Amino acid sequence: MLFRLIKEHLRPYRRPLAIVVALQFVGTGAMLYLPSINADIIDFGVVPGDTGYILRHGGLMLAISLLQIACSVVAVWFSARTAMAFGRDVRAALFHRVGGFSAREVQHFGAPSLITRETNDVQQVQMLVLMGGTLMVSAPIMMVGGIAMAIHVNVGLSWLVALVVPVLAGSIGFIVTRMIPSFRVMQERIDEVNRLLREQITGVRVVRAFVREDRETKRFAAANKDLTEVSISAGRWQAGMFPTVMLVANVASVAVLWFGGHRVESGQMQVGDLTAYLSYLMQIVMSVMMATFMMMMIPRSAVCADRIVEVLDTESSVVPPAHGVTVETEPGVLRFEDVGFTYPGADVGVVRDVSFEARPGQTVAIIGSTGAGKSTMVNLVPRLFDATEGRVLVGGVDVRDLDPETLWARLGLIPQKGFLFSGTIASNLRYGKADATDEEMWAALEVAQGRDFVAAMPEGLEAPIAQGGTNVSGGQRQRLAIARALIRRPDIYLFDDSFSALDLATDARLRAALKPVTAEATVVIVAQRVSTIRDADLILVVEDGEIVGRGTHASLIEECQTYQEIVASQMSAEEAA
Incomplete structure (x- = not known):
């Protein structure tokens, strides 16, 4: 579901993504070239007084570094814009889909869950897209390039690379498979916390009227505790990823120095090649660490994507007609x-x-x-x-x-x-008729017995209305809802x-x-x-x-x-x- 969601909503952004891949390829390639220059300097040394050699190689290394920095900055800029646009499009698609739901589908998912999917879940996948444009693109390039360059430097130590990469991949894969169930439960617990918050905020007057603050506090504390426990469970596995990678990386470094030192001693390898090989091994490990960071995000993003796609794939039970009839045979009946x-x-x-x-x-x-x-x-x-x-x-x-x-x-x-939207009395009445004049609104309020209390407000029709109409009484809210329907003369x-x-x-x-x-x-x-x-x-x-x-x-x-x-x-x- 995750890759399907990303594929469908990133399709319009293929050009900036291609630019990101090209920039990351150039920047990573430049970074892979630097250890070779450094090895050349170590092995062949610098002839005393050969200032030109220093300037040439120093300038080349500086130019490569600047190129790498420039490519990274531009790639991050394009990735950020693409990720934000992706999030915008997914939120718009969710809003459009939910807006077409009947009451049956809304009741099935629940308002708190739909809000969580529209905000938190989209944000998680959006962050994955952002990091994917930087880390996920450069990591495989760095890994493949590092392996190729390491083998080019010295074939005799290649068995270390062949051993390190599978061990890292297997360790990370094991941890990730343990994280996914925890992240799924975590999102459900977030839904529950949001539901309780929504209930307690909207029903605060009832809570206080019945002096149930302690009871509601305990309910929220229980839901919060459940969320914390599952978050800690997922966090334990997540916290084990970097130590695992660093353990393998450090053991591999010691192995390179040990076996490479013997090869240098026997004349099978230059000191510069050993330092270059160690740099390439670190780059390979670094690429795995970058992939590890992505792997830490993928399980939760995958769960979020499943929840998003579940909404997007749900068809409303109220299906608009393919060719709607516009002519009535018995008007008003x-x-x-x-x-x-x-x-x-x-x-x-x-x-x-x-x-x-x-x-x-x-x-x-x-x-x-x-x-x-x-x-x-x-x-x-x-x-x-x-x-x-x-x-x-x-x-x-x-x-x-x-x-x-x-x-x-x-x-x-x-x-x-009667539900009122945040805005003004006028904006709520114009829900019934978008181009309603002030005279029409006052006439509707007159019939709905709402003219007096609206006229008594200092701002009149421009008086502010809080979300849900909570700043007016129930009777006033009902009369405004009646006026909103009357103004369109249905x-x-x-x-x-x-x-x-x-x-x-x-x-x-x-x-x-x-x-x-x-x-x-x-x-x-x-x-x-x-x-x-x-x-x-x-x-x-x-x-x-x-x-x-x-x-x-x-x-x-x-x-x-x-x-x-x-x-x-x-x-x-x-x-x-």
């Missing part, structure tokens, strides 16, 4: 035909055999107990999920065949939990328990203000309060995912026992009449 929805692996569907029709100018209300499937039914309309049975039709066309832009342009969804309004945070008086004023605005639109309201939906043209009573009653408030009071129980739990007999 919403119809459910024998609709059912079952979560993957579940035995029983959360929505079963649901059929109803809502037309322009009509208000259809859905009421039922918590967990009855009301919100799931609404979520099937904008394709947050796709029905597993039957059809959901908007404008006479199955939503799975309707062009996504056409579908979303027809809908105004106010979710159960054909179909979907109110998913959107009045739950409003007091009864505000609820009544809001519903009265909505009537003229939605008079020609189709309105679907999911609600818990009977007072909110009692004037609806059609009320659907849902229990365990099925419609157990349908009709007006008056007819359901007489005919539907479930509705009678709901009404009885909320209001007196006089209010129900």
Whole structure:
């Protein structure tokens, strides 16, 4: 998965990568030439008074060193730019893929895990690409060149190279195979720490309200301890890599001096050749050390790449149509035909055999107990999920065949939990209509009963909104979400328990203000309060995912026992009449 990910996303950067390889080849080749010049000076000496020899060889060595430095600097510059561009592209690909997920895929991975994959995991692979452009390219060149030059200097000591390289490779391979499982568990533990942090930060008011700081501290400490333990386990193996390499390198150096010294004594080898051979052996060991450093990064990067590719290879269960329909046969009509929805692996569907029709100018209300499937039914309309049975039709066309832009342009969804983005009130309202004027925004706020509190803010429409809308109350957040949907004037309004945070008086004023605005639109309201939906043209009573009653408030009071129980739990007999 790692090499597949790198290959796919580095394809546009083949030219800078080729430049990096060329520069590393030249720079490493220059470095390999220096020991030969040094050996020449040692073996043949410097004739007294031969200043030209000194200048020629000294200038050559200086020029080679400067060339090596220049090649290294430029190669690192190109590698850094390429690695940053790679990280940017992978993050963009992940963001695009996650943006197309349905709620099912988001729930499968979990928001904390997706955030970790988008940030930490990409950073790990990006760092591997950066180091690979410098170390991974030069290491094999240095190793092959060092072996070739060492054999050229003296064939008699070649058995040392043939022994050292396999021992180093085998030792490192053994350590790496032990590191990979630890790194995989480490990334999972990071997910868990992120999940707890996210819960505790977003739920800090609940934690303090129930005085559970100690409990949450212990939960985080346990997750942090688990992460630390697996990190230490991986770190132990990682820490053993450099000592292993240095042990082999030092033993090899002693062996070269020992056996090479005997060859010098017997006249089979010059002293300069011995120093050059030792330099080449150190370069070979250095290349192995560079490869070792890469090997330390590869296991964790491989795990991260697997997690990234898992997201990129996951197709959304909500697939856009190849040729989306843009022309509707029944504008504004919403119809459910024998609709059912079952979560993957579940035995029983959360929505079963649901059929109803809502037309322009009509208000259809859905009421039922918590967990009855009301919100799931609404979520099937904008394709947050796709029905597993039957059809959901908007404008006479199955939503799975309707062009996504056409579908979303027809809908105004106010979710159960109104979410606001960081920015201003104006930027949040323009989510509903990008070119909305100030007059349109104030008009939408007027209907949503939000004009007063927005006008009371010093900045008005430019008042700042924190992430998630945490700097406004729940009722204000809900009214801003309603205004955001109203401003686009859709054909179909979907109110998913959107009045739950409003007091009864505000609820009544809001519903009265909505009537003229939605008079020609189709309105679907999911609600818990009977007072909110009692004037609806059609009320659907849902229990365990099925419609157990349908009709007006008056007819359901007489005919539907479930509705009678709901009404009885909320209001007196006089209010129900």
